[in-house]
Amino acid sequence: MPTMTAAQKRAQAKAEYDAFLANCPSRQLLDRISDKWVALVLAALGSDCPHPDGAGEPRSMRYSELSRQLAGVSQKMLTQTLRSLERDGLLTRTVTPTVPVTVTYELTNLGLSLHGLMRGLKVWAETNMDDILTNREKYDTTGGAT
Amino acid sequence: MPTMTAAQKRAQAKAEYDAFLANCPSRQLLDRISDKWVALVLAALGSDCPHPDGAGEPRSMRYSELSRQLAGVSQKMLTQTLRSLERDGLLTRTVTPTVPVTVTYELTNLGLSLHGLMRGLKVWAETNMDDILTNREKYDTTGGAT
DNA sequence: CAGGATCCCGCTAGATACTG
DNA sequence: CAGTATCTAGCGGGATCCTG
Numbered sequence: 001m002p003t004m005t006a007a008q009k010r011a012q013a014k015a016e017y018d019a020f021l022a023n024c025p026s027r028q029l030l031d032r033i034s035d036k037w038v039a040l041v042l043a044a045l046g047s048d049c050p051h052p053d054g055a056g057e058p059r060s061m062r063y064s065e066l067s068r069q070l071a072g073v074s075q076k077m078l079t080q081t082l083r084s085l086e087r088d089g090l091l092t093r094t095v096t097p098t099v100p101v102t103v104t105y106e107l108t109n110l111g112l113s114l115h116g117l118m119r120g121l122k123v124w125a126e127t128n129m130d131d132i133l134t135n136r137e138k139y140d141t142t143g144g145a146t
Numbered sequence: 147m148p149t150m151t152a153a154q155k156r157a158q159a160k161a162e163y164d165a166f167l168a169n170c171p172s173r174q175l176l177d178r179i180s181d182k183w184v185a186l187v188l189a190a191l192g193s194d195c196p197h198p199d200g201a202g203e204p205r206s207m208r209y210s211e212l213s214r215q216l217a218g219v220s221q222k223m224l225t226q227t228l229r230s231l232e233r234d235g236l237l238t239r240t241v242t243p244t245v246p247v248t249v250t251y252e253l254t255n256l257g258l259s260l261h262g263l264m265r266g267l268k269v270w271a272e273t274n275m276d277d278i279l280t281n282r283e284k285y286d287t288t289g290g291a292t
Numbered sequence: 293c294a295g296g297a298t299c300c301c302g303c304t305a306g307a308t309a310c311t312g
Numbered sequence: 313c314a315g316t317a318t319c320t321a322g323c324g325g326g327a328t329c330c331t332g
Contacts, residue, residue, distance in 0.1 A: 013217055013218070014217060014218035016217075017216075017217035017218040018218055021182075021186075025268065025271035025272045025275040026185070026264065026267050026268035026271045026272075027182075027185065028271065028275055028278075029267055029268075029270065029271035029275060030179065030180055030185060030267065031180075032278075033176065033180075034176050034177075034179075034180025036167070036173075039172070039173065039176060040167075070163075071159055071160060071162075071163035072159070072160035072163040072164055086285070087281070087282050087285040087286070088278045088281055088282055088285075089277065089278060089280075089281030089282075089284075089285075090278075110274060110277060110278070110281075113270075113274065114270075114274075117266075117267070117270050118172070120263075120266065121172055121175055121176065121263070122171070122172040122175075124175065124259075124260075124263050125171035125172040125174065125175035126171045126172070128256060128259065128260075129171040129174055129175060130171075131235065131256060132178075132234045132235060132236075132256070134235075135233070135234055135235030135256075136233050136234055136235075138235075139232070139233040139234075139235075140233070
């Protein structure tokens with residue numbers, strides 16, 4: 001049926017392009033860090049002083065600590081995020097079989113380096129984001145009417 | 147009714163946290179660049195040699211050129227992406243009233259600097275992404291079964 | 293050629309309830 | 313305490329049709 005050949009061609013071209021995108025390392029990285037909670041978990045585990053009592057190893061946090069610090073997160077998303085990060089070797093999950101089971105999370109070197117990268121993003125953002133917001137306002141004011 | 151006070155408290159806490167997130171510049175930046183097509187438009191406009199014939203100013207591209215180079219994009223998403231980038235002052239939109247109207251897009255300095263940042267991401271990704279993929283496979287193999 | 297308007301679908305985040 | 317399982321609503325995104 002030559003009727004839909006054109007559509008098929010386009011579908012294939014798109015599929016190939018998608019495959020290209022899927023193979024692009026920067027896209028994979030973006031897909032990873034762009035996740036709302038990934039960024040926050042990284043920040044929580046990589047940042048200093050999540051809790052005031054532990055001065056020695058503050059970057060090791062328990063599940064409930066994380067869920068408290070990240071406030072609005074559902075335990076579904078938190079678990080999901082932690083699992084994917086563990087899967088990628090960005091953090092380690094340690095289960096201690098105490099009476100109520102204890103689970104702690106900690107960044108690996110890879111995770112730490114990613115956290116470092118995120119801070120680079122933060123620097124750029126803090127430097128240029130106000131320019132962007134200004135541009136945005138200007139754009140809305142100028143061309144927004146009617 | 148004190149019955150739902152707890153729920154209200156949590157809702158408010160979440161709202162505050164969301165507000166905090168919305169104000170965080172790095173989150174805004176992430177929300178911006180994490181967009182699939184934003185990254186690609188930036189790459190297309192910032193990269194060299196999108197088309198082989200124009201050696202002089204390759205970073206100025208027409209709508210149809212972009213839509214061709216980005217393959218799988220729908221014109222809705224392309225337009226939407228371009229508009230938002232223009233709004234943020236990351237690129238300029240130039241309309242030339244020829245017989246069939248001609249529109250060209252070009253990165254601003256801000257857009258170029260963002261593109262530079264993206265290349266930094268790319269470097270990290272290319273350096274570490276294979277480690278991540280290896281970890282991922284290992285994880286799936288080890289803990290995936292039963 | 294460049295883009296606006298519209299319909300529609302899939303995915304995913306979130307809430308809820310249950311378990312070891 | 314630290315999850316898992318299920319259901320649902322919301323919305324991002326694609327396909328299609330139409331205009332200047």
